[in-house]
């Protein structure tokens with residue numbers, strides 16, 4: 104059965120949405136949702152939760168940022184018995200970052216019952232602490248397929264009591280070549296389990312996975328829809344050779360605080376980065392060759408407003424959950440209109456407006472015709488010459504990220520860093536931005552004008568009673 108939900112009946116006109124109270128959820132869980140201010144279901148939640156809570160296998164397709172995590176988290180938490188000390192749910196994710204985001208979201212939703220243990224099992228981090236956590240009893244494990252296999256073959260992970268298996272971002276896991284790994288993990292799960300598959304797109308591999316590992320799955324598909332006026336889309340014709348320079352002109356004219364610039368290839372990412380740096384922009388790139396630590400640092404700087412432009416390929420940008428994106432720039436128009444719509448859907452989220460700006464060479468103009476057809480709108484063409492090329496500085500980001508050596512391992516918490524900055528160092532709460540604690544480092548965004556002083560004061564003072572090493576990430 105396929106429930107295809109047409110954009111015309113999306114709650115665009117009816118922002119109130121439907122209440123979680125309609126669902127067979129425990130009162131505690133409903134109270135937690137209330138606390139988190141999840142007042143109404145997102146469309147994918149409204150479409151998939153009744154099916155998942157009724158115990159059916161499910162294939163759910165909806166774009167990034169549509170609330171898929173809570174859709175499966177509420178189902179697996181409902182299946183869970185906290186008094187049973189065994190792994191009852193597993194979520195497979197393509198990358199460590201996504202696994203960590205999912206772990207956080209499940210923990211937030213699970214706080215109604217204080218004894219639910221959620222353990223992240225990802226590659227790129229040591230095995231031993233993971234084995235210890237598993238020995239202490241875990242109810243839910245979230246992680247990458249490779250690391251799950253490591254634990255299964257060592258015998259540190261037992262799936263006999265598993266009742267829910269979730270494949271999150273299944274399309275991306277397939278892109279990354281995890282088919283066989285997923286197949287192995289699924290073969291180790293009890294056959295009576297419920298399987299929930301979530302994906303942003305529906306390539307052929309998904310159907311194959313579903314045939315092999317899901318039982319009579321129900322399908323829910325949410326077509327992409329963009330609310331009128333939220334995304335302002337403009338096209339600029341430019342010669343192929345001039346387009347990298349033109350990105351800087353767009354940035355100087357529109358002056359967005361954060362922009363995601365899409366390139367079609369890794370080489371194009373590198374070239375664009377070089378051009379932007381020459382023009383004085385704070386730009387970073389995300390590609391598959393980065394080490395995990397470098398990737399973390401790029402994402403942290405972009406998310407906390409200390410990097411104005413993130414240059415990425417479609418693959419590298421998939422699954423990123425970045426909330427405040429003022430602009431998306433397409434350095435080339437992609438040949439696939441669906442990818443284009445997916446790209447520009449990353450701006451204009453929630454109640455913010457966003458710019459979708461596309462550079463297009465004369466040869467690619469017919470791609471824009473295909474896009475306009477699919478979106479059912481007339482493309483708006485503008486002249487590059489109409490951009491105001493003000494020569495002032497190239498959009499310095501409002502914040503700077505400081506790296507403090509020492510993280511979760513040293514038991515540093517965000518409050519310790521905030522305390523050090525607003526206490527003895529004498530800064531105000533408003534001058535301090537997002538604080539992110541990772542295993543070995545802590546990153547704190549501070550207002551650009553106090554960055555150097557903050558480095559000096561933190562280095563001279565103490566965090567959690569200890570002297571720390573601090574540096575600016577942008578130097």
Ligand code: ADP
Nearest residue numbers: 141142143144145166167168169170171172173
């Ligand atoms: P996806 O997995 O589809 O990319 P996420 O699960 O990461 O999306 O959710 C995107 C954001 O929406 C998250 O910040 C999440 O906290 C928020 N969110 C999810 N469901 C709701 C809801 N019902 N009401 C309000 N915010 C929600």
Ligand code: MG
Nearest residue numbers: 171172271272
């Ligand atoms: Mg997700």
